[in-house]
Amino acid sequence: MAQEVKTQQQQAGAKVAETTAHEVHHHKETFITKYIFSQDHKTIAKQYLITGMFMGLLAALMSLIFRIPLAWPEAKIEFLESILGKWAPEGVLDPQFYMALVTIHGTLMVFFLLTAGLSGTFSNLLIPLQIGARDMASPFLNMLSYWIFFISTVIMFISIFIETGPAAAGWTVYPPLSALPQAMPGSGLGMTLWLISMAIFVVAALLAGLNYIVTVLNFRTKGMTFGRLPLTVWALFLTAILGLVSFPVLVSAVVLLIFDRSLGTSFYLSDIVIGGQPLPHEGGSAILYQHLFWFLGHPEVYIVLMPALGIASEVISTNSRKPIFGYKAMVGSLIAITVLSLLVWGHHMFVTGMSPFLGGAFVVGTLIIAVPSAVKVFNYLATLWKGNIQFTPAMLFAIGLVSFFISGGLTGLYLGNAALDIHLHNTYFVVGHFHLVMGVASVFGMFAGVYHWFPKMFGRMMNKTLGYIHFWITFVCAYMVFFPMYYMGMGGVPRRYYNFTSFDLTSQWIDMNQWITIAAIIGVAAQLIFFFNFFYSIFAGKKAPKNPWRSNTLEWTTPTVAPPHGNWYGEIPEVHRWPYDYSKPGAPVDYIPQHISDEDLQKGVRYWEENDKTDDERSQQKVTQVQEENRKV
Amino acid sequence: MKVLGHIFLVGVFLFALTSIVDAAEIGQMAAERAKEAGEIANAYSVEQIKATTKWVYILGAVLFVLLLILIGQLSYLTGLRPPFSGWKANKIHPTLILIAGISGLISFVISLFVVWDRMILPSASEHAPTIDKLMLITFILTVIVFFATQGMLTLFSYLYRGKEGRKALYYPVNDKLEIIWTVVPATVLTVLILYSLIYVWDDVMIDAQEKPAYEVEIVGEQFRWTIRYPGADGKLGRYNYKLIKGNNSVGLDFNDPHAKDDIVISVPELRLPKGQLVRVHVRSKDVLHGFYAPHFRAHIYAVPGTPTSFTFKPTVTTEEMRKQTGNENFNYEIECSQLCGGGHYSMKGTIIVMEPEAFEQWLKEQKPLYSTLQSEKENLAHRQQKETSKAS
Ligand code: HEM
Numbered sequence A: 001m002a003q004e005v006k007t008q009q010q011q012a013g014a015k016v017a018e019t020t021a022h023e024v025h026h027h028k029e030t031f032i033t034k035y036i037f038s039q040d041h042k043t044i045a046k047q048y049l050i051t052g053m054f055m056g057l058l059a060a061l062m063s064l065i066f067r068i069p070l071a072w073p074e075a076k077i078e079f080l081e082s083i084l085g086k087w088a089p090e091g092v093l094d095p096q097f098y099m100a101l102v103t104i105h106g107t108l109m110v111f112f113l114l115t116a117g118l119s120g121t122f123s124n125l126l127i128p129l130q131i132g133a134r135d136m137a138s139p140f141l142n143m144l145s146y147w148i149f150f151i152s153t154v155i156m157f158i159s160i161f162i163e164t165g166p167a168a169a170g171w172t173v174y175p176p177l178s179a180l181p182q183a184m185p186g187s188g189l190g191m192t193l194w195l196i197s198m199a200i201f202v203v204a205a206l207l208a209g210l211n212y213i214v215t216v217l218n219f220r221t222k223g224m225t226f227g228r229l230p231l232t233v234w235a236l237f238l239t240a241i242l243g244l245v246s247f248p249v250l251v252s253a254v255v256l257l258i259f260d261r262s263l264g265t266s267f268y269l270s271d272i273v274i275g276g277q278p279l280p281h282e283g284g285s286a287i288l289y290q291h292l293f294w295f296l297g298h299p300e301v302y303i304v305l306m307p308a309l310g311i312a313s314e315v316i317s318t319n320s321r322k323p324i325f326g327y328k329a330m331v332g333s334l335i336a337i338t339v340l341s342l343l344v345w346g347h348h349m350f351v352t353g354m355s356p357f358l359g360g361a362f363v364v365g366t367l368i369i370a371v372p373s374a375v376k377v378f379n380y381l382a383t384l385w386k387g388n389i390q391f392t393p394a395m396l397f398a399i400g401l402v403s404f405f406i407s408g409g410l411t412g413l414y415l416g417n418a419a420l421d422i423h424l425h426n427t428y429f430v431v432g433h434f435h436l437v438m439g440v441a442s443v444f445g446m447f448a449g450v451y452h453w454f455p456k457m458f459g460r461m462m463n464k465t466l467g468y469i470h471f472w473i474t475f476v477c478a479y480m481v482f483f484p485m486y487y488m489g490m491g492g493v494p495r496r497y498y499n500f501t502s503f504d505l506t507s508q509w510i511d512m513n514q515w516i517t518i519a520a521i522i523g524v525a526a527q528l529i530f531f532f533n534f535f536y537s538i539f540a541g542k543k544a545p546k547n548p549w550r551s552n553t554l555e556w557t558t559p560t561v562a563p564p565h566g567n568w569y570g571e572i573p574e575v576h577r578w579p580y581d582y583s584k585p586g587a588p589v590d591y592i593p594q595h596i597s598d599e600d601l602q603k604g605v606r607y608w609e610e611n612d613k614t615d616d617e618r619s620q621q622k623v624t625q626v627q628e629e630n631r632k633v
Numbered sequence B: 001m002k003v004l005g006h007i008f009l010v011g012v013f014l015f016a017l018t019s020i021v022d023a024a025e026i027g028q029m030a031a032e033r034a035k036e037a038g039e040i041a042n043a044y045s046v047e048q049i050k051a052t053t054k055w056v057y058i059l060g061a062v063l064f065v066l067l068l069i070l071i072g073q074l075s076y077l078t079g080l081r082p083p084f085s086g087w088k089a090n091k092i093h094p095t096l097i098l099i100a101g102i103s104g105l106i107s108f109v110i111s112l113f114v115v116w117d118r119m120i121l122p123s124a125s126e127h128a129p130t131i132d133k134l135m136l137i138t139f140i141l142t143v144i145v146f147f148a149t150q151g152m153l154t155l156f157s158y159l160y161r162g163k164e165g166r167k168a169l170y171y172p173v174n175d176k177l178e179i180i181w182t183v184v185p186a187t188v189l190t191v192l193i194l195y196s197l198i199y200v201w202d203d204v205m206i207d208a209q210e211k212p213a214y215e216v217e218i219v220g221e222q223f224r225w226t227i228r229y230p231g232a233d234g235k236l237g238r239y240n241y242k243l244i245k246g247n248n249s250v251g252l253d254f255n256d257p258h259a260k261d262d263i264v265i266s267v268p269e270l271r272l273p274k275g276q277l278v279r280v281h282v283r284s285k286d287v288l289h290g291f292y293a294p295h296f297r298a299h300i301y302a303v304p305g306t307p308t309s310f311t312f313k314p315t316v317t318t319e320e321m322r323k324q325t326g327n328e329n330f331n332y333e334i335e336c337s338q339l340c341g342g343g344h345y346s347m348k349g350t351i352i353v354m355e356p357e358a359f360e361q362w363l364k365e366q367k368p369l370y371s372t373l374q375s376e377k378e379n380l381a382h383r384q385q386k387e388t389s390k391a392s
């Protein structure tokens, strides 16, 4: 069996090599095959990235709109009426549309920016390049998964503009609210579109995930054992597995909800009187939906977070010029998180009336998962210790990630502890917690990744100064926005409130809300600097050197702009060591790339650098030669 | 290519900025309209002002774009060096990190002082102090870890900033350390879990459920609360959602004798006797709601089809709490904690804790729903009779 797999693998490898050579000869790319329906994993990565970035920007702008009534409940802003029409009569946001914006904001951020945008981008870019493969196992499936994802994006986007408004039951869309169109306008067509979009999204995520898993298992280059995989690949690989296990459960939750909505079944509905009318549904359980949803929902926060942690490991190690501390512990904690995160979903449901004994079991699981998270933080700190830290923008974002991961993670100890959750459940404490630990931390991981691998994606450098400005404003504003939410939550302020005027408990926090909103406006504005820098640098950035961060991983051994098919012109480099040989005693420089054997090492830096260069030049020459010949023919 | 990029981006920015200018102008015009309504302004000068401000804006926009490009160009001069040159020292960012770390931790402490009174709610139930104590333990624990880890992050970033000629320590692993920082958190957490489950969670959610208590019911619907007391027999009667109709707003089933003396109050004020264990049964007529009474550390969902309950003992009357907080208008509030639609943010109730005698007195004055409905029915029958007799 094992042998069979191996031969298959070799065949596949050979085939890819063959096609590469073949394509150099005959392949003629049109604009459409090159940029739109591309099967090149690097182009698909860029597609994911740019789609995700715009969804993220949209979601961030939404958060600015819905922050207005929280800070200035009476303000009439005519501008709002001119863009939102009936949803902001006389410039005052409608409560229904407030909820719609919160819902779409959450959905876009969690799924479209941080699942597709983060995991999709870096899995596609890094898995083949870092394991030394010419492309994904199935480039076609890969392309398909992006376009299926794109369809779901379009559906979600369209849903914002329909007459009754988009889904408004929160990103968790709990029934019965989401199941009954009579309960709120957003539960009409908007919810239908939301559900369809999410179902399609999951299909895309599964196709993509399968591809990542198969690629990591079968397409590693010679010498690339699991013990030598970069932590990015480990993280992306485990993320794909986690998604594969948990996403299908979301589909079943969604499908049953569609049945309840359209076919009159009663999976989640029972004993309901709405608009004075008793409904015939009986025997369903609204809590069942929550079990199914959170079986995905909790792993989802790790699906969002783990790629960011992987990126941080890579960036921190490279820029500290030190091996990542405790490689095995880092991998072990990722595996532990993957497994444990499937067992803790009930911590979202302590006060739903679920059996308190079950609640107790979930407390144990939840607080156990804090241990591998703590281990990761300590390992990051130990990596920085006695390093020679290079403060690139990517490194700053990675350090920021660790800071947010601590600030957000520690409050998990409150929320995971059922007794404390009695007081804190569904308050702003939760909003502060998940924004810091999953939202901002993952966004920072994504930024770190973009700044770090931009040269690999576009062959140019991003502007450093703008990167620094972007980092500092974002870092300070993120703390100013989300940290005060802890205080409000402790003080008993529930989340998903349109404004704070109805309760004494909430109205005393309006000044804090103004502070938060102002910080949010500045923070979001700073993202425009990033957008500017990103698109400006694509066209006009400084040409990147081949290995700008002096990194060890394989992606930096390809030509600066890796060729669309096959990544390497010549042979795929063979791997001789793990990826973290930074500042190794006895080495001539402070890094030893993975493809350098001990023999090469003896011959000195000059040798391996020259060798790389000539390799490249030679293959480049070969390609131009072939192209010339083609042209003549 | 580079030039194209410049032109493209300048275009995009100008476009964005002019639309901002437009938006600003809409606001300006609105302001003017308001002014004109108030006093007769000089129309000519308003026009003029408008024309000039627009040019100022556009000029500003152009300058802004040029500035951005300048920043971009400048940084090229100091940009990346080719590979294999020595690492360059970078002092600015480690220093900024040091400043941010220290000032961040200081402002954390200051902010605690600022918000403390609002953040720590006075407690008014018997179990609340046990939760608060656990909260305090967790708070102390996490603040220590918070300071230690954030402090290390800041300090290491500063101390080990890159310098010319510096070499990082090749130190890939230390199993002893890994074991320490796995076992220590695990042990601390185990103790915390055991303490919290045994002494708090079980007491509040399991043991209290089994004790005899005064039973009341609160029913959620979009977007209000209705309250039911058991009446003289001390037992809440049966209900069925299909019987919800008109004034029988919680669907009481009067075939059950226990239901006949139940009192239903549509004002969302839950009155409770002080010093008496009460079990608040929570249910919902339509979608999910959340019964959340922060001062009592009481919280449970209202789930259609699945009744839930929360048991607690109020220990401070509303009057006493008004004195304690020095706030004449203080009220215990019930907040809806689970999104239930557009009015979720205003789905309010209050809890009024009374001296037991006063509570008994008040309860006696309330009429059971059954008798109210009965007399309504009689009235109706009466009127109908009259009408039919008139007609004939
Ligand atoms: C641009 C900065 C952001 C601001 C100012 C912001 C603000 C907020 C606020 C105030 C809420 C709560 C609203 C309420 O409960 O009434 C919220 C909800 C949410 N946000 Fe953000 N957020 C931002 C970025 C993010 C990011 C990066 C994520 C990614 C995880 C995210 C994910 C969510 C989610 C999942 C919800 C919950 C939606 C729901 O309750 O259904 N947000 N956001």
Ligand SMILES: [Cu+2]
Pocket (backbone or CB within 6 Å): A297, A298, A301, A344, A345, A347, A348
């Ligand atoms: Cu969770």
Ligand SMILES: [Cu+2]
Pocket (backbone or CB within 6 Å): B288, B289, B290, B336, B337, B338, B339, B340, B341, B343, B344, B345, B347
């Ligand atoms: Cu509600």
